[in-house]
Structure formats: structure tokens, C-alpha cells
Amino acid sequence: MRPDMLNPLFADTESMDGVGPKMRKPLAKLGLTRIRDVIYHLPDRFVQRHCAATLDDATIGEQLIVPLTPIEHKASAGRGPFRVMAQDDAGNICSITYFGRASYTAKKQLPVGEKRWVAGKLEQYGQMLQIVHPDHIADNSSGAMAKLVEPIYPLAEGLTQPRMAALVTQGLGHLPDVPEWVEPSVMQKEGWPTWKQALVDGHKAENKAARDRLAYDELLANSLALMLVRAANRGRKGQPLQTDGHLRNKLQLPFPLTGAQKRSIAEIEGDLAQSSPMLRLLQGDVGAGKTVVALEALLIAVEAGAQGAMLAPTEILARQHYETLRQMLAPTGVQIALLTGRDKGKARESILMGLMDGSIDIVVGTHAIFQDAVHYRNLALVVIDEQHRFGVGQRLMLTKKGRVTPHCLAMTATPIPRTLTLAEYGEMDVSRLDELPPGRQAIDTRVISAERLPDVVAGLERHFAQGNQAYWVCPMVRENENEDIAAAEARYAGLKERLGNDVVLVHGQLKADEKDAAMERFAKGDAKLLVATTVIEVGVDVPNATLMIIEQAERFGLAQLHQLRGRVGRGSKKSICLLIRGEHLSQTGRERLALMRETQDGFRLAEEDLRLRGGGELLGTRQSGDSPFNVANLEQIQRLLPVAHDDAKLLVERDGGLDSPRGSAARILLYLFERDWGVQLLRGG
Ligand code: ADP
Ligand code: MG
Numbered sequence: 057m058r059p060d061m062l063n064p065l066f067a068d069t070e071s072m073d074g075v076g077p078k079m080r081k082p083l084a085k086l087g088l089t090r091i092r093d094v095i096y097h098l099p100d101r102f103v104q105r106h107c108a109a110t111l112d113d114a115t116i117g118e119q120l121i122v123p124l125t126p127i128e129h130k131a132s133a134g135r136g137p138f139r140v141m142a143q144d145d146a147g148n149i150c151s152i153t154y155f156g157r158a159s160y161t162a163k164k165q166l167p168v169g170e171k172r173w174v175a176g177k178l179e180q181y182g183q184m185l186q187i188v189h190p191d192h193i194a195d196n197s198s199g200a201m202a203k204l205v206e207p208i209y210p211l212a213e214g215l216t217q218p219r220m221a222a223l224v225t226q227g228l229g230h231l232p233d234v235p236e237w238v239e240p241s242v243m244q245k246e247g248w249p250t251w252k253q254a255l256v257d258g259h260k261a262e263n264k265a266a267r268d269r270l271a272y273d274e275l276l277a278n279s280l281a282l283m284l285v286r287a288a289n290r291g292r293k294g295q296p297l298q299t300d301g302h303l304r305n306k307l308q309l310p311f312p313l314t315g316a317q318k319r320s321i322a323e324i325e326g327d328l329a330q331s332s333p334m335l336r337l338l339q340g341d342v343g344a345g346k347t348v349v350a351l352e353a354l355l356i357a358v359e360a361g362a363q364g365a366m367l368a369p370t371e372i373l374a375r376q377h378y379e380t381l382r383q384m385l386a387p388t389g390v391q392i393a394l395l396t397g398r399d400k401g402k403a404r405e406s407i408l409m410g411l412m413d414g415s416i417d418i419v420v421g422t423h424a425i426f427q428d429a430v431h432y433r434n435l436a437l438v439v440i441d442e443q444h445r446f447g448v449g450q451r452l453m454l455t456k457k458g459r460v461t462p463h464c465l466a467m468t469a470t471p472i473p474r475t476l477t478l479a480e481y482g483e484m485d486v487s488r489l490d491e492l493p494p495g496r497q498a499i500d501t502r503v504i505s506a507e508r509l510p511d512v513v514a515g516l517e518r519h520f521a522q523g524n525q526a527y528w529v530c531p532m533v534r535e536n537e538n539e540d541i542a543a544a545e546a547r548y549a550g551l552k553e554r555l556g557n558d559v560v561l562v563h564g565q566l567k568a569d570e571k572d573a574a575m576e577r578f579a580k581g582d583a584k585l586l587v588a589t590t591v592i593e594v595g596v597d598v599p600n601a602t603l604m605i606i607e608q609a610e611r612f613g614l615a616q617l618h619q620l621r622g623r624v625g626r627g628s629k630k631s632i633c634l635l636i637r638g639e640h641l642s643q644t645g646r647e648r649l650a651l652m653r654e655t656q657d658g659f660r661l662a663e664e665d666l667r668l669r670g671g672g673e674l675l676g677t678r679q680s681g682d683s684p685f686n687v688a689n690l691e692q693i694q695r696l697l698p699v700a701h702d703d704a705k706l707l708v709e710r711d712g713g714l715d716s717p718r719g720s721a722a723r724i725l726l727y728l729f730e731r732d733w734g735v736q737l738l739r740g741g
Pocket of ligand 1: 165312313314317340341343344345346347348469493494597626703
């Protein structure tokens with residue numbers, strides 16, 4: 057249960073003064089549904105105003121505060137602005153200008169003959185100095201001085217800066233006194249303020265120590281939770297799998313394993329022999345050959361007389377894995393089944409029976425394989441493909457399925473940088489497939505402008521005439537999925553008209569069987585071109601497809617482009633990737649595409665992606681879905697995560713959990729950042 061002292065922070069924003077259902081909406085849009093979220097809604101930046109005694113001290117274009125005395129109210133004819141002509145102490149004249157219906161407020165706030173301190177941006181309009189819609193007007197200098205530095209918050213429609221600032225101030229009034237959870241030596245070395253002080257300071261002005269401390273808290277919470285999962289997992293009873301390799305010996309793989317594959321398999325075999333359950337991540341670039349590693353792991357389970365399951369994020373992938381594994385397993389006599397949400401009735405019943413009585417050794421499927429109705433005779437290993445599609449919560453759920461906790465092998469083709477690996481998978485051991493199978497040719501990557509689309513289509517025809525296949529990826533802008541799909545459909549229709557019936561379309565809103573049918577036609581070679589939104593991003597393997605066309609490539613992140621490009625270059629034939637760029641290319645967009653041309657090393661691209669996006673973010677601009685953090689920005693993650701990781705380790709290993717005084721403080725931290733699944737796990741044991 058959440059510590060009582062945090063309850064006020066987890067109250068809904070609607071319980072705040074001045075927040076009703078109407079105000080709640082834009083707040084929720086920003087992800088602020090509880091007071092906790094509001095206090096962690098840190099400013100993007102701050103306006104720094106220059107305090108000028110007279111306009112002689114001021115520069116055009118700067119933010120300033122200056123004392124001015126109104127001398128005349130001037131309404132203009134028609135739709136012109138309302139002007140308050142004012143004079144500074146040196147006799148300079150300045151217009152305080154209002155557009156729209158603001159004259160009433162203006163007259164009230166700026167009465168003629170009374171000195172006021174005006175905050176705003178100084179502009180020049182013809183020969184005249186002016187301040188348009190001042191940000192603040194104070195009737196004494198100390199009131200004005202309070203506005204010298206002002207936070208600028210990310211807003212949503214229906215919110216204003218003053219409104220947001222007032223809510224934050226209100227929220228900060230709810231801060232409880234908490235014990236310190238950061239290691240004293242770290243606090244001292246970094247010179248950080250307390251949690252409470254850091255929050256207050258973080259909203260007040262640019263303050264590196266405060267922002268770092270807040271980021272560190274989030275990183276520490278995350279590391280600690282993952283560490284607790286790890287410790288709890290070690291304490292669980294697993295099933296040691298002793299094997300003699302009699303099934304693996306029967307495999308007739310068409311290729312020798314790479315060194316990296318052999319090493320990974322050995323690491324997995326070592327883990328599986330232990331009585332504590334394996335928790336291992338297999339990280340390997342697209343095409344590195346993770347499937348065969350999974351196959352060997354699954355066979356170890358079967359050799360030991362147990363069962364294995366492989367979970368894929370989509371039906372398409374589940375089906376493909378099933379086909380691949382089934383073929384490779386043929387010489388072994390091992391029984392494998394496919395189970396997805398689409399299996400109904402008798403077929404499903406018979407698979408469920410087979411899993412229960414053990415006549416099925418290996419099952420491949422979507423999350424359907426972990427539904428309550430599915431019982432295993434003896435599930436010893438769970439392989440999760442494309443791990444990044446599943447959260448830690450789901451990861452934990454899966455491991456509850458067996459009588460004893462099954463071993464878990466997670467696989468990901470998203471080559472994330474080392475620091476982020478730690479952040480996302482800190483609870484796991486890692487095997488890296490850092491060597492591609494031999495004979496892979498570099499993919500010839502070219503950037504071309506959208507004006508050349510007709511040439512591209514003509515090239516497609518030649519490509520098909522040579523018996524090759526191709527992918528055509530339309531961008532997902534994600535602001536409006538329907539529009540994206542409409543764009544893909546339009547492109548599909550156009551290409552089909554030109555190229556005939558050899559074109560298929562796949563996108564996220566198609567029914568599962570339509571999608572499968574299209575994929576199957578493409579995989580079999582009946583269709584020459586697959587037009588798709590990014591649903592083909594993961595895993596799909598058609599070696600004969602040697603051309604990848606990506607429209608508006610600048611809209612994709614590097615990691616995503618790399619994933620997409622990895623769909624080609626899978627066979628022995630030479631492959632090409634055409635990155636079609638839009639008209640308006642930002643500097644970063646340009647750099648991204650250049651990098652794609654330059655390298656094919658996924659881990660390097662991941663590091664560069666981090667650098668490109670981490671660049672201009674000095675203050676903690678919130679990250680999109682690809683980071684598990686809201687407070688810590690990418691730069692802070694890189695700098696502070698290793699420290700947080702060590703700190704968390706110390707706490708768990710030295711203090712054996714959360715029972716020490718600092719441990720109980722850390723427990724509060726876990727709840728504050730909602731990593732309390734770490735705590736639950738300790739409890740549930
Ligand atoms: P990943 O899942 O890591 O993206 P796959 O397991 O789908 O990669 O393998 C990609 C392709 O490489 C497959 O066609 C597979 O048969 C082939 N492959 C895997 N290992 C080797 C190897 N050691 N030598 C040659 N080809 C391999
Ligand atoms: Mg794969």
C-alpha cells in the first residue's frame with residue numbers, strides 16, 4: 057500500500073482549487089491527472105527579464121520590466137489597437153498596445169498619471185516604441201521584481217502560463233516532508249537540495265542541481281524497482297534443465313552458427329541449468345539470427361522433458377516463427393503448435409489439450425498463449441520476441457504461468473544504447489549478438505527527393521522484371537491514424553493501377569485474416585510489392601524482397617529506419633534502400649538520413665539517435681514514448697543513470713532489500729514514481 061504521506065499528492069487534479077471538469081481536460085491532455093503530475097510538470101524554460109530604470113537602458117526585442125506612467129488612453133478608429141501612451145522617468149514615450157477587446161482591462165490597470173511597472177517585450181513600431189499585451193503590470197517595484205524570472209510551461213489549449221504557474225504553486229503546497237532516499241555521499245558530492253527544495257527550486261529558475269536531483273530520483277526509482285525484480289527472481293524456485301543434446305543433435309541447419317550465436321546459446325544453457333529462473337535479454341540487430349538461438353533454447357527445455365513457449369507481438373510474426381521453427385524442427389520429431397487469438401472452437405480445444413497433456417512440446421503464439429484458460433503440463437521456458445513491445449508488468453505476468461517459475465528469454469532487435477539497456481532491462485542479464493551471419497551484403501542506401509517518385513515507380517517495374525520483390529512503406533504520422541491509413545490506401549491504389557495485381561496492402565486496421573492473407577501472398581512470392589504502414593517494422597523475413605522504399609523518411613527516427621531497412625538484405629542478393637525525403641527537411645532530418653547512408657551498424661545508429669535527439673534539450677523536455685522516463689531527459693539519463701544504478705545495487709545488496717532506514721525512504725520513492733511493482737514483488741515473494 058502507498059504510504060499515507062503520499063496520498064495528498066495522488067489526489068485527482070479536480071480536487072485542486074479552481075480545477076473543475078472543464079479545466080481537468082487540458083490538464084489530462086498533458087498527462088496531468090493527479091497533483092503529483094502537476095508538481096512534476098517542470099518548466100521547459102524560463103523568461104529572464106531585464107529590469108530597466110528607463111527605456112534608455114533597454115534594447116529592442118528584449119524582455120524587460122520598466123516603470124512607466126500612462127499619459128493618455130487612445131482608442132483607434134475601426135479595428136485598430138487600443139493604445140496607452142506612457143512615459144518613462146527620462147521622458148521617453150512608449151505605447152502599451154492592446155488588440156481586440158482589451159481596452160477595459162487596460163484602462164483599469166493603467167490609469168493616467170499613476171506609475172506602473174510593466175513587464176513585456178519591447179518592440180519598435182515605425183518610429184514608436186511599444187509593448188504589446190504586457191505579461192504583467194504591477195503597481196510597485198517589488199511586485200514587479202517577483203516577475204524577473206518566470207517559468208514557461210508546456211501547455212495545452214485552454215491553459216495559460218499564469219494559470220499553470222498558480223496550479224503548480226498550489227500543488228507544491230501539498231509536499232510532505234519525506235526522509236532522504238539518496239545515498240548521503242552522492243548528495244554531498246553533487247551538492248543537491250532535498251527533494252522538497254528541489255521541486256520548489258526546479259519551478260523557480262534554471263537550476264541544474266535541482267533538476268538533476270529530480271531526474272536522479274526517477275532514475276533511482278527505476279533502477280531500484282528493476283533490481284528488486286531481479287532479486288525476487290533469484291529467490292524464486294525454477295526448474296534446472298539438465299540435457300544431453302539428443303534433440304539438438306538431430307537438427308540439420310543449413311548454415312554453421314556464428315560465434316556470437318554459439319556464445320549466446322552457451323550463456324543460455326548455463327542459465328537454464330540453474331535452479332533460479334533465467335532472466336536474460338538477447339539483443340541482436342535485425343537479421344543477426346535470433347530465431348535459431350531461440351530454437352536451441354526451446355529444444356533444451358524439450359530435451360529436459362518440459363515445454364517451451366514463444367510469444368510474438370503480432371499474429372504475422374507468430375505465424376512466421378511457427379513456420380520457421382516447424383521446418384527446422386522437422387528432423388527432431390518435436391511437436392509444435394501455433395495458438396493465436398483467432399483460433400476458436402475445436403482447433404483451439406485440441407491445442408489446449410495438447411498443452412495440458414504434454415503432447416505439444418512447443419507453442420508459438422500471441423499473448424493468447426498466456427490466457428487463463430491455457431494450462432501447461434510443464435512449462436519451463438518462455439521466449440519473448442521483440443521484447444520492447446511488452447512492458448515490465450507483462451513480463452512479470454508471464455513468469456507466473458508455470459508451477460515453478462519458467463525461465464525467460466527476452467529478445468529484442470531494437471539496438472538501444474547501453475545506457476538505455478540498463479534503464480529498460482536493468483533486471484536482466486544480457487547476451488549480445490554483435491556479429492551478423494557471413495555473406496551479408498551491405499544494403500545500398502540512397503536518399504532521393506520526392507520529385508523523383510515517377511522514376512522510382514519505373515525502377516520498380518524493372519526490379520520486378522528481374523524476379524525480385526519490394527516493400528513500400530508509407531509514413532505513420534500518428535497525429536491521426538485514419539489519415540495515415542488513407543494515405544497508404546491511396547498510395548496502394550495508385551501503385552496497383554500502375555503495376556497490376558501484384559501489389560498487396562497491410563496496415564494496422566485490417567482484419568487479422570486479411571493481413572495474414574496479404575502477408576502470405578507476399579511471403580510466397582505471389583505478390584511482388586508490399587505496401588505498408590510501419591506494421592512491417594518487426595521481424596518479417598522475406599529474403600527475395602531486396603528493395604525497400606520509405607516515403608517521407610525524415611519523419612522516422614533512426615532506430616525505426618534501421619529496423620525497416622533490415623527487412624531487406626536478408627538473402628544473398630544485393631539490396632537497395634531508397635529513402636524518399638519530403639520537401640521541408642530540418643537540420644536533424646538531414647543528419648539522420650546522412651547517417652543512414654553512412655552506416656548499417658544498429659548499435660551505432662542507436663547511439664547517434666540518442667545524440668541527435670538529446671542535443672538541444674538542456675532543460676528536461678519530456679520524451680516521447682521511447683524513453684521510460686518523464687522527468688529525466690536523455691542527457692541526464694546518460695550522465696546519471698550509471699550512478700543511480702550503482703546506488704540501487706548498494707541498497708538492495710548491502711541492505712538486503714528495503715528494511716534499512718534508507719530502504720524505507722526508498723520505498724516511498726518507488727511509490728512516488730509508481731514503480732511499486734518492485735515493492736509488490738518483495739511482498740508476494
Ligand atoms: P533476427 O530475428 O535476429 O532478425 P533471424 O533469426 O530472422 O534474424 O535470421 C535472419 C536470417 O538469417 C534468416 O534467414 C536465418 O535463416 C539466417 N541465419 C541465421 N543464422 C545464420 C547463420 N549462422 N548463418 C547464415 N544465415 C543465418
Ligand atoms: Mg526475429
